[in-house]
């Protein structure tokens with residue numbers, strides 16, 4: 001999927017990974033186009049003056065900004081930053097383009113790369129110094145329109161995870177401490193990796209309020225002829241999505257690809273036999289691929305004559321191909337094929353006549369089964385607690401913890417401080433939109449004060 005690169009924190013995305021990104025991009029791009037959101041492209045470079053404009057909330061990020069300081073042998077007059085995100089690149093032009101209410105809503109998206117020169121341990125897909133994402137930046141006349149879009153986009157992110165990557169996520173709101181400091185509120189889809197017991201922010205959809213409108217003077221004349229500031233959102237998902245899918249579904253034999261995102265959904269392998277009619281078997285493999293492709297199924301045959309069938313079985317299992325079809329002399333004679341599922345290793349013999357329908361059903365079944373099993377495993381990691389002792393124990397058991405919280409930022413900082421350690425501190429992951437019953441008098445697990453809400457906590461990436 002990737003190749004390591006000679007610059008730390010940077011990875012080559014090989015076709016086996018890029019094809020997953022493209023499937024998600026095709027879906028998301030079509031969906032935002034239905035919402036009348038338009039793609040654009042802004043420059044990679046940010047002048048330092050403009051970048052400093054957001055100084056209040058980016059001071060924490062300053063160490064991760066990558067700068068261009070030279071061209072050839074000569075120093076640049078002014079150093080130029082490589083975009084870590086594009087607010088400061090875009091919003092001066094939002095200010096120029098938005099004059100009256102007829103210019104609203106302005107809804108732009110760009111598919112691009114961003115650079116953040118992080119120093120914490122680089123991990124393929126999960127934490128890299130350059131990554132691909134889409135970043136949506138929208139401006140509205142009213143808060144209501146912005147609030148609505150935040151949730152519309154969050155639903156698309158849920159669909160990317162649950163319908164394509166077969167990964168269950170929890171929709172919720174980030175705490176004041178964890179939200180994007182420049183915004184009004186941040187919503188998120190939180191995934192969880194049972195094997196490591198860590199939560200991961202899957203994608204994010206922020207309402208920025210009028211904070212950036214004030215900073216960049218993005219005003220418009222409203223219908224009453226008054227000058228008003230716009231209400232803005234920004235939202236993104238990244239190539240980190242691929243890393244989450246790998247960790248949630250992978251097993252000891254390697255990748256397990258959900259069929260929706262598998263560039264090869266079915267691999268057809270001829271099983272040669274010394275005196276068998278090999279040409280007949282090869283033709284049967286080619287015909288099988290052809291009829292599956294004609295039905296819109298992404299199938300290939302592995303005719304390489306320098307590898308044994310056994311080697312091929314392991315190779316394609318490691319690459320996570322959802323279905324393998326074996327055609328040997330007996331299968332050929334009986335006009336049937338042997339189908340093997342990657343997710344549960346189950347084998348079945350299917351008459352060639354029924355193959356296309358059966359394969360379609362099996363691929364749908366694999367997609368659903370991967371999601372159901374991932375959901376069961378994730379739910380098994382959720383622990384409801386009421387006291388600090390229960391919280392600490394659940395944390396030690398690598399759980400995703402649902403706890404009643406007083407919603408005080410100081411208390412959240414205290415939880416971080418009290419759980420600091422070599423595994424990393426616990427943090428609030430999100431306050432789920434779906435709130436369980438909170439009986440009168442329930443106390444916060446960390447402060448003992450009256451609890452205001454149920455919130456998920458845990459270690460995270």
Ligand SMILES: O=C1CCCN[C@@H]1CCCn1cnc2cc(F)c(Cl)cc2c1=O
Pocket residue numbers: 058061062064065084085086087116135136180204206234235236
């Ligand atoms: O998450 C999104 C959705 C898409 C558009 N952007 C927002 C906020 C991004 C926060 N953020 C995240 N990382 C950053 C890193 C930096 F080096 C600098 Cl200067 C700024 C930031 C920064 O503002």
Ligand SMILES: [Mg+2]
Pocket residue numbers: 116
């Ligand atoms: Mg960061």
